[in-house]
Amino acid sequence: MGRDKSRLHPRVRELCAEFERRCREAGLNVLVTETFRTAAEQDALYAQGRTKPGSIITRCKGADYQSPHQWGVAFDFCRNVRGREYDDSDGFFRKCGEIGKSLGLFWGGDFRTFVDKPHLEWPEALPQNSTKALKSKYGTPERYMATWKEEKAVTYEEFLAHMTRYNAELATAEPPEWAREELAEAVAMGITDGTRPMQLIPRYQAAIMAKRAAKAAEQKKA
Numbered sequence: 001m002g003r004d005k006s007r008l009h010p011r012v013r014e015l016c017a018e019f020e021r022r023c024r025e026a027g028l029n030v031l032v033t034e035t036f037r038t039a040a041e042q043d044a045l046y047a048q049g050r051t052k053p054g055s056i057i058t059r060c061k062g063a064d065y066q067s068p069h070q071w072g073v074a075f076d077f078c079r080n081v082r083g084r085e086y087d088d089s090d091g092f093f094r095k096c097g098e099i100g101k102s103l104g105l106f107w108g109g110d111f112r113t114f115v116d117k118p119h120l121e122w123p124e125a126l127p128q129n130s131t132k133a134l135k136s137k138y139g140t141p142e143r144y145m146a147t148w149k150e151e152k153a154v155t156y157e158e159f160l161a162h163m164t165r166y167n168a169e170l171a172t173a174e175p176p177e178w179a180r181e182e183l184a185e186a187v188a189m190g191i192t193d194g195t196r197p198m199q200l201i202p203r204y205q206a207a208i209m210a211k212r213a214a215k216a217a218e219q220k221k222a
């Protein structure tokens with residue numbers, strides 16, 4: 001069991017980060033305790049309160065991939081205070097749950113039969129709070145995870161770096177063969193100096209070139 005957020009579905013990872021941010025903003029000292037579980041880890045939890053001591057904490061068997069945690073589409077949280085992790089005397093879990101719900105997540109406190117206040121899951125992947133749809137479509141969590149695509153937004157700085165590189169490439173690029181003769185004519189007419197012929201031009205340069213062309217046409221008439 002782990003709290004490694006990189007094992008969450010990329011969208012759930014974003015929602016989890018936003019959940020933490022908004023909780024902190026609201027003065028709720030939250031800690032994400034668990035994200036992804038393997039089948040063996042889920043089975044160990046299932047045994048608790050059944051074949052092993054402790055109280056029952058899950059109704060999901062690992063081998064059936066019944067827990068949304070096995071699919072990377074759920075995470076658990078607690079209060080980030082040692083010794084008071086699950087203290088709910090001030091409604092901490094409902095307050096956090098409401099924040100999760102405002103992000104479109106389903107809160108485990110709203111389960112009718114198995115209330116699970118420290119739990120949030122992504123309903124988009126879990127119709128009727130069930131992993132059945134995932135299981136019938138993908139078979140195993142591994143196959144589901146293979147379909148995940150990172151949707152990483154390009155930052156402005158990254159975009160600038162790409163543009164700079166692209167411009168540098170264009171500065172030394174050659175124009176197509178068929179355009180060379182016409183380009184030479186344009187140079188002879190004084191429209192352009194012919195350097196860096198593949199570089200992009202701003203409007204002012206295009207306007208000046210058009211003006212030069214018009215002037216060349218006038219001079220030809222005269």
Ligand SMILES: [Zn+2]
Nearest residue numbers: 074075076119
């Ligand atoms: Zn959970």
